[in-house]
Amino acid sequence: MQSTRIIPVAADAILLHQLERTTNTSVFVSARLLARQFTGQDNEGLLCLSEYANFLRNLRLTTSAELLADGQSGFGNALNTYYTACELARSGADRLVLNDQSFPAHSLTPQQPVSLLNFAGKLKAAQDGLKEKSTELVVKLDGIQYYGISGIKERIKIAKKLGIASIIIGHLNTELFLELENKVSLTNIGLAQDNELISIAELEQAVPAFIIPIADSIKYQEKMTAELISRLEEKQYEKL
Secondary structure (H helix, E strand, C coil), X not given: CCCCEECCEECCHHHHHHHHCCCCCEEEECHHHHHHHHHCCCCHHHCCHHHHHHHHHHHHCCCCCEEEEECCCCCCCHHHHHHHHHHHHHCCCCEEEEECECCCCCCCCCCCECCHHHXXXXXXXXXXXXXXXXXXXXXXXXXHHHHHHHHHHHHHHHHHHCCCCEEEECCCCHHHHHHHHHHCCCCCEEEECCXXXXXXXXXXXXXXXXXXXXXXXXXXXXXXXXXXXXXXXXXXXXXX
16 A cells, blocks of 8 residues: 655754654644644644744744645735735745634634635635745645535635645544545545544545644644653652
8 A cells, every 4th residue: 555645743943853864854834833832822823923934934044844834824814815925935935834714723623614705815815925936835624524525625626726736634533534535536635633533544544645643743742741740740759
């Protein structure tokens, strides 16, 4: 069976440099991980565009890896999306991931999706912001629990009509994934593991174009933190 490409998730330069030593040359710079680092809360909607763009700009200065920037839902309406695309492209994004949630985007519990009209408008605004730039636009569909498989097909059709080839589908669970796998060809589509309702192993069964393991990355961070706290508590106990 063909192996699926895993695009690692990072929000710090040290990890990014370690990843560069492997065969992975692409990294998703997750606003969700950055929000956890900056605010201590699992909510990327708390970040403003300038905070994320400044961080991305600093990362760009330290690496030659392909950076997938997290444009969230464009930080507002179509005009905000245009400025988001301009700013993140200037900040060093090789690819800009734009989701279809209402603003502010939230990965733990996704916001309702924007309407099809607003979806098309924001994609066109992002494309305008990326004109004459080398940054590629990637669409992330986060509303499968709201609009179902038919909505996925509609939004893929709109994206392709606008000339956008790169699609990611997120916020899946096992039931939705099985239905999606049976009704949509995932060969050229990426999948995001935004939650622990589905495992990487399950997603790999569909052999998608790539997988972005966001939930597993957060779980690993939490595991390392828990182990550190446990060791510190043991040391404190030994002193008593």
